[in-house]
Amino acid sequence: MPVHKLVEEFKIDPSKVFDYLDSLYDNIKRVENKIQSFITIIPQETLDRYVENLIKENKHRIDNLKLFGIPIAVKDNISTKGIRTTCASKMLENYVPPYNATVVEKIMREGGIIIGKTNMDEFAMGSTTETSAFYPTKNPWDTTRVPGGSSGGSATALASGEAPLALGSDTGGSIRNPASFCGVYGLKPTYGLVSRYGLIAYASSMDQIGPMARNVVDLAILLSVIAGHDPRDSTSVPFVQSVDYVQELYKLYHKEPKLRIGIIKEFFEGSEEPVKKAATKAVDLLCSYHECQEISLPFSKQIIAAYYIIAMAEASSNLARFDGVRYGMKIDFTNRSWDEAFTEVRTKGFGYEVRKRIAIGAYILSAGYRDMYYIRALKLRRVLKERFDQIFKDHDIVVSPTMPILPPRLGEFFKDPLRIYLADVNTVAANLVGIPAISIPVDFYNGLPVGLQAMAKQFSEPLLLYVAKQLEDRTGFRDILAQP
């Protein structure tokens, strides 16, 4: 369907917004206890009142608001003023931020409404949403399986019709992995395109907030709202003020330029058979129009090692602030030494996976080991960046399966932590290099979704949206809902 028509379809008529919210909340009541997408859900009365005010205050300009009346599910590591923001951790169980993240502010300015805060892996460390300190979220296509992570709750809220749009964060795949496992679209923007102000940091040199949606045009609309320079985030790029990604998509979609597509050999070879088949089928669809060539990205094992070394090192430094005094869980300090109290806060406040990563991260950065691990990882990051620069001289985009596996059963990965880390092999490169990457739902195998990943040069988000839209048209993967 043409892009402009889809944009019209996206809009909500102010006279219908309350009926729409009614049906949305009915659906939440029906599915939420089965999948547990949310940590906090805003009560319907509160949201109704908020929308009444929104209509009153914007009487003459509702049509100009890009997100008027659209509920958005926000990952619980993104600060929301007056709404609890836990990072799925006991450490921040009762934390209510006094300010909004820039992305939240931007969404609200366009008339969007925050419907709730979604479940995630604790401090975004994980790939299954099982490290949440509260409960695991279930995959709506098969509730015995994980939804992926760490933005698992955002993906399941979309896939089961609890919200039409969602925000996730992606440090090594946390938007694309759950998008792939839940059959929705997810985009990790170029590093610096979207402000990180108000995002609770995991690994700052790779963290990026991004949009998630059930179709490509919705994804482009949300990206347009959140992208752009923010002086409050020093890594935000100053030369992008605002871009209308819908317009960019529209232009490409109608011009239909032929692209040079690189197919990453190693990422296909390393994938499970059903994933490989489904992704190959989607690539064939693209290659019937575009020009395709197999390319090689060696050292995939080293990529994973470098990613985890850098991520853990940065995490150990970022999470040092949760000491129970300035940040985090409050405990009684009277008559106790600093060491005792500090230890108690951090043992009670952090879960196993987070404690493990802080310990490994501190070790990696310690004297004598820093050169052996951290500095070597940075060198590999540089080599990888050079390899991608070279690839993008001859290719506009590169594709691979998003995840090398189908969604595992709940608990299955816990027995084998190394396997969890290795499953991030296709997604972490984009974060190490800082380039944009999208996960496009392309097929089902035995009722489980499979996603295709596309990556492009810095700031080439429009190209990613373009190929995603072409695939959406050809596969019919649009607004498909699970029935948990």
Ligand code: GLN
């Ligand atoms: N699974 C990866 C990790 O655990 C990625 C997480 C993320 O992108 N936040 O670090």
